[in-house]
Amino acid sequence: MTNRFRITLGQLNPTVGDLAGNKAKALAAWEEGRAAGADFVALPEMFITGYNTQDLVMKPAFARDAMAHLDALRAETADGPALGIGGPLLQGGKLFNAYHVLKSGRLVRQVLKHHLPNETVFDEVRLYEPGPISGPYDLGILRVGTPICEDAWHEDVSEALGESGAEILLVPNGSPYYRNKYETRLNQMVSRVVETGLPLIYLNMTGGQDDQVFDGGSFILNPGGALAMRLPAFDETIAHVDFEETPEGWRAMPGAIAQFPNEWEQDYRVMVESLRDYFRKTGFTKALLGLSGGIDSAIVATIAADALGPENVRCVMLPSKYTSQASLDDAGEVARRLGTRLDTVSIKDPVQAVNHTLEGVFEGTEPGLTEENIQSRLRGVILMAISNKHGEMLLTTGNKSEVAVGYATIYGDMAGGYNPIKDLYKMRVFETCRWRNANHRDWMKGPAGEVIPPRVIDKPPTAELREDQKDSDSLPPYDVLDVVLEELIDNEASVADIVAKGYDRAMVKKIEHLVYLAEYKRFQSAPGARLTMRSFWLDRRYPIVNRWRDPS
Incomplete structure (x- = not known):
């Protein structure tokens, strides 16, 4: 036998x-x-x-x-x-x-x-x-x-x-x-x-x-x-x-x-499962996030709906005087397609009040980045107040490209308890949105179909903190930025290595400087789903105080 x-x-x-x-x-x-x-x-x-x-x-x-x-x-x-x-x-x-x-x-x-x-x-x-x-x-x-x-x-x-x-x-x-x-x-x-x-x-x-x-x-x-x-x-x-x-x-x-599953489905599943288990294992059941009408908050809202169910996700639109009608419409359409709640809380009066309060100590200076960041920080205050009042965990929505170069406001749009897209570069955000629109699985609690309107994916990214602002005003195009960031961060390449691939040295040096400069922000940022071997936290541990820059 x-x-x-x-x-x-x-x-x-x-x-x-x-x-x-x-x-x-x-x-x-x-x-x-x-x-x-x-x-x-x-x-x-x-x-x-x-x-x-x-x-x-x-x-x-x-x-x-x-x-x-x-x-x-x-x-x-x-x-x-x-x-x-x-x-x-x-x-x-x-x-x-x-x-x-x-x-x-x-x-x-x-x-x-x-x-x-x-x-x-x-x-x-x-x-x-x-x-x-x-x-x-x-x-x-x-x-x-x-x-x-x-x-x-x-x-x-x-x-x-x-x-x-x-x-x-x-x-x-x-x-x-x-x-x-x-x-x-x-x-x-x-x-x-x-x-x-x-x-x-x-x-x-x-x-x-x-x-x-x-x-x-x-x-x-x-x-x-x-x-x-x-x-x-x-x-x-x-x-x-x-x-x-x-x-x-x-x-x-x-x-x-x-x-x-293929790598796009694997990555998306990881972002959903990480959020779902982070909530389940910490005792939270409901999430909220600021929904701007842009692509990053749209994909985070979708991940949250798939992880927790649309009925457990609150989206909040926080318009300022710079918010376009297109952004208002796009945020409303994303929430409608997902089936999440959408609240609108204007920050126009709070911004005016804070600016008035600071008139004395700001006397003799020109308006600029400080005033832009006040808007972001007031949004953070409002979102955290809603989080505290209703027991809903606030999600942050910064992608890896923004997290890498510090294109985010500490105590503002960085406020929150978890960031599902923290390890997802911007160009992959675009493709992930397209993948989710074309695919639905039984482990997703959100609706099937085109949940993120194509116009949200296709429009130029902007923080809308000043008139006619575009991300490209401050950063190289994302298809260029992401390549340089992957080389610097994921591959630990030297500046000379990247320049040898045809990229402008001054641009690469600027990006390198921004990456090192933003370390203190990342040190205080919310945890997020790990998708690569060089995610920000345990995979990549750099000193906050660091005067070295690549001389090559």
């Missing part, structure tokens, strides 16, 4: 710090596995605590509490399949990122993470001690080796597990999204399969945590790199996979291979 071994995979969404809630999720997945006749139920890395915990896990009381919840799980899962779950291990005064394997009421193994990532959003060298490379654990008829996340991006751990008798590899992950990361993961795991000749399960979590979104997309590879199963991207999923022992070794039986 052929040996078979069933594994239940929990591609689930934990919440950082919700130990009881995460334990309940783990137990529910285990019970579903038991009902399906599973021999082993596997959950992702650091599942009991949620991920990424940052310094919270270094608090001894928190680590001990997490371990106590794991002890309770061990007792509650005694009668049924084995359970593998990620969580901290505090031992001998040292803290480890561990994978706890529980069976029949006892601890079978605590696998310790060996390679600790210390780049982009990860600071695990700061948090944990590296564990030794350990051997596989025996689950009856099958020996499982578990490289934890980063361990599978290096050859040594998987090879050592294969050499010491592992028959399959289970890789539990807390792997957050960046654009096109799935292909990178897949290529790395194919390498491990080719090197070891073993089947491999790549198990990732889902859900948002601050700026990061864990995008699921778990998969199983058979020897040779053949894809045996793939779970949906972003969706919480419990799936069962059967492994069968063959003369050549254990093999995963073919399962469903979920369709994988």
